Amino acid sequence: MKAQGWEGRQVAQTGVRKDVPVVEDEGTGSLTTRDEQFKDAANGRGRHDGGRHGDGGRRGTARSPRRRRVLRWSATVLSVVILGTAGAGYLYYRHLNDNLETGRRSNGDSKAEKPQPNAAGQTPLNILVIGSDSRNSAANLKLGGSRSSVGSKPLADVQMLIHLSADRESASVVSIPRDTRVDIPECTDPETGDTHPATNRIINESLARGGAGCTLATWENLTGVYIDHWMMIDFAGVVSMADAVGGVEVCVEQNVWDRPLPGVPGGSGLKLESGRQKVQGKQALQWLRTRHAFYSDVGRAKAQHMYMNSMIRTLKQQNVFTDTTRLMDLAETATEALKVSEEIGTVKQLYDLAMQLKTVPTNRITMTTMPTKVDPQNANHLLPADADAEKIWSMIRDDVAFDKNGKATAKKPRNTDGSKEKASADPAADDAEIGVLVQNATRTDAEGAVDGRASALAGALVGKGFTRAAADTTIGLSAEKTVVRYPSAELEGDARRVAESLGIPASSVRRSTDVTGVTLVVGADWRSGTTYPEQAEPEAGDVPESAGAINGSDRSQCMDVYAPYRW
Structure with missing residues (x-):
């Protein structure tokens, strides 16, 4: 076939109707309507060949020229359709990628290292999800907050870590309340290039000191x-995602109205009648932001976990990944709503990530909040509850499931020295050159401090060759768990060497801005002896009660409302 066209030839010229598409015969130069060609093709013959040879005039098994032309034409049209569709798909893919905003994975000083693969070559996946309180757009300002906040660096009001197990069969989620005081490392602002020094402040300020990458390092x-990726969403993004999902079921025990009260300003504006109902759009945002009506930041985290579990169940019921229209709607909304770390900054990478999360059944998803206690420096702030918080983190580090619904797995092998942690890259000085300050923090609310603990352990260190070890005379210190702290990278190896000499696990060696040198803080978990007691390894489902665990399949959860906010 030389030419094909949808423009008609003149009737006087060809004898063919003007409105019928024609094709020039490659062999004879005569013109044929496409309708005739399709008819002939359907009958298994070409028009001219049928007239010339009849049914008995077929030459062997060779196809007629006309039939070959029809097949070529059909293949050409099919190719154009496929290429056109692929082109449109590619353009849409580019469009979705252009929607995504990305940033550096880490902007802070962090020493966390990737975990080693298990026997099957698998590694866990950790994703930090951040909810920003940014008011720096008309859409966000309309949804809440003061106009005085416009232009200010946003804070990280919602922070939760999603841990996907190495075998991709369970997922554990841990939130940290925004007012928890922690060490924030030195961070560089990705927009201005300014460097913020290390500090000890509430964790939601980390976002303003270096973006999501600083929050990740914190x-x-x-x-x-080690955290592989971060994702960040603002007010407007929450609203659009809630609308795209089509609403999420939540529950309150009593009528709730989170509003300003005398002496207590603010409030999300959430107003619901008791019972179960769907929230979406602005109302979904109000649910996720409600704090006063749910007693505290810890209560707010529980409400957020209820919402997330319900949303996951909703998405699974909708079969999103097999419904092309729904998937495209969600893809459009998600790529506009999210900002992500650059290594997952394409639609394909996000889709692959979603497919990994999709495999986890709801009864293997567990939502928790890091156990906390009141900050003695400020009653409105919190501190990690050392022993229970450390148990949560050790379960994450060791890839131990938060639920008991999976198969029993073999424990991770230890190194030849009995540890499971990767050795520090910083070499330790000679023992005699390492300065160590020992603090007695064995006091608890139930028991007083053990007299002489700092002196006893300083003496034990001197006996082991750490001749510069000394006891701190400060009294009244309290810590649930023993830790070895160090202020800067060049002292990490020294701190690890001190811990090793006393049998303290490497996971209890922490960098901290609260100390000026290597400091052994003897906690309530070590009230006697000079060798740190061996700690039992956590089992699947052995989550501290103070973490408020909620299983993803639990539909019975319902929020109790603080009495002043009932109506």
């Missing part, structure tokens, strides 16, 4: 967990 230093 989490890594606090938990010892």
Whole structure:
């Protein structure tokens, strides 16, 4: 076939109707309507060949020229359709990629290292999800907050870590309340290039000191967990995602109205009648932001976990990944709503990530909040509850499931020295050159401090060759768990060497801005002896009660409302 066209030839010229598409015969130069060609093709013959040879005039098994032309034409049209569709798909893919905003994975000083693969070559996946309180757009300002906040660096009001197990069969989620005071490392602002020095402030300020990458580094230093990626969403993004999902079921025990009260300003504006109902759009945002009506930041985290579990169940019921229209709607909304770390900054990478999360059944998903206690420096702030918080983080580091619904798995092998942690890259000085300050923090609310603990352990260190070890005379210190702290990278190896000499696990060696040198803080978990007691390894489902665990399949959860906010 030489030419094909949808423009008609003149009737006087060809004898063919003007409105019928024609094709020039490659062999004879005569013109044929496409309708005739399709008819002939359907009958298994070409028009001219049928007239010339009849049914008995077929030459062997060779196809007629006309039939070959029809098949060529059909293949050409099919190719154009496929290429056109692929082109449109590619353009849409480019469009979705252009929607995504990305940033550096880490902008802070962090020493966390990737975990080693298990026997099957698998590694866990950790994703930090951040909810920003940004008012720096008309859409966000309309949804809440003061106009005085416009232009200010956003804070990280919601922070939760999603841990996907190495075998991709379970997922554990841990939130940290925004007013928890922690060590924030030195961070560089990705927009201005300004460097912020290390500090000890509430964790939601980390976002303003270096973006999501600084929040990630803060989490890594606090938990010892390597975090692979971050995702960030603002007010407007929450609203659009809630609308795209089509609403999420939540529950309150009493009528709730989170509003300003005398002496208590603010409030999300959430107003619901008791019972179960769907929230979406602005109302979904109000649910996720409600704090006063749910007693505290800890209560707010529980409400957020209820929402997330319900949303996951909703998405699974909708079969999103097999419904092309729904998937495209969600893809459009998600790529506009999310900002992500650059290594997952394409639609394909996000889709691959979603497919990994999709495999986890709801009864293997567990939502928790890091156990906390009141900050003695400020009653409105919190501190990690050392022993229970450390248990949560050790379960994440060791890839131990938060639920008991999976198969029993073999425990991770230890190194030849009995540890499971990767050795520090910083070499230790000679023992005699390492300065160590020992603090007695064995006091608890139930028991007083053990007299002489700092002196006893300083003496034990001197006996082991750490001749510069000394006891701190400060009294009244309290810590649930023993830790070895160090202020800067060049002292990490020294701190690890001190811990090793006393049998303290490497996971209890922490960088901290609260100390000026290597400091052994003897906690309530070590009230006697000079060798740190061996700690039992956590089992699947052995989550501290103070973490408020909620299983993803639990539909019975319902929020109790603080009495002043009932109506």
